[in-house]
Amino acid sequence: MPELPEVEVTRLSFADRIAGGRIESVTVGKALRWPLGLAPQLLQGRVVLGVRRRGKYLLLDLSEGLLLIHLGMSGSISFGLDLPPLGKHDHFELTTPLGVLRLNDPRRFGAVVYAAADDDATAHKLLGRLGVEPLGGAFGAQEFHAALKTRKTAIKQVLLGGEAVVGVGNIYASEVLFRAGIRPTTRALRISRPRAVLLHRAIVEVLTQAVTKGGSTLRDFSNAQGEAGHFQLDAMVYDRAGLPCKVCAAPIKTMRQGQRSTFYCANCQKP
Numbered sequence: 001m002p003e004l005p006e007v008e009v010t011r012l013s014f015a016d017r018i019a020g021g022r023i024e025s026v027t028v029g030k031a032l033r034w035p036l037g038l039a040p041q042l043l044q045g046r047v048v049l050g051v052r053r054r055g056k057y058l059l060l061d062l063s064e065g066l067l068l069i070h071l072g073m074s075g076s077i078s079f080g081l082d083l084p085p086l087g088k089h090d091h092f093e094l095t096t097p098l099g100v101l102r103l104n105d106p107r108r109f110g111a112v113v114y115a116a117a118d119d120d121a122t123a124h125k126l127l128g129r130l131g132v133e134p135l136g137g138a139f140g141a142q143e144f145h146a147a148l149k150t151r152k153t154a155i156k157q158v159l160l161g162g163e164a165v166v167g168v169g170n171i172y173a174s175e176v177l178f179r180a181g182i183r184p185t186t187r188a189l190r191i192s193r194p195r196a197v198l199l200h201r202a203i204v205e206v207l208t209q210a211v212t213k214g215g216s217t218l219r220d221f222s223n224a225q226g227e228a229g230h231f232q233l234d235a236m237v238y239d240r241a242g243l244p245c246k247v248c249a250a251p252i253k254t255m256r257q258g259q260r261s262t263f264y265c266a267n268c269q270k271p
């Protein structure tokens, strides 16, 4: 599943190149998770002004309205002047003189949705509950700690919930909790201020690192074959069940939380 760093790298890979492009045509394939919400031909003639990101949504700002793009479980975007013919998993395509933007999504949990404005009902439904962005200046340690204080559930579930901060997906949740020395089952409201500060720092560092690493693959993104999936993360705990902890050599443990796998070191991470 594409996580926030992958979505951000995707954005960086085409945002500058598509800006200023006037939409010549739109092709909609098989149904995605949600319908587009307007007749595709109505997009013709509108200009792509730029691309923002909010959580795992790409926001394609148009001269009138915007498109919200979500990559779902298996989506990937390619952008280029010379894409191969549409394949059976290509379900959305937008053509401009600057290049063709295409969504490939074999499992079709992704979506392209039109909204008239940032704050209309459609956009609000999808973006309204998202927490603060972890990258950029808005994510503060004090505010993060305050948000944790109001939540009784396990810290890993709080991170995945995306209301205290967006973008910490399943892999990154295990990794940042290891870095902060916090057991994934610890109830969020029990986390002290110093530990919340450590966790805040870990979130910023791990996600920034992932974007930076992903940035080095921009060359691959910019050719016709966009590639989704996780960047090679130098995982400390994720997917390392039974292997020795890289810090203390104790075997890494695994458990299920909300039907997702969690990995942790019982020695390095305290309840």
Ligand SMILES: [Zn+2]
Pocket: 245, 246, 247, 248, 249, 250, 265, 266, 267, 268, 269
């Ligand atoms: Zn350890």
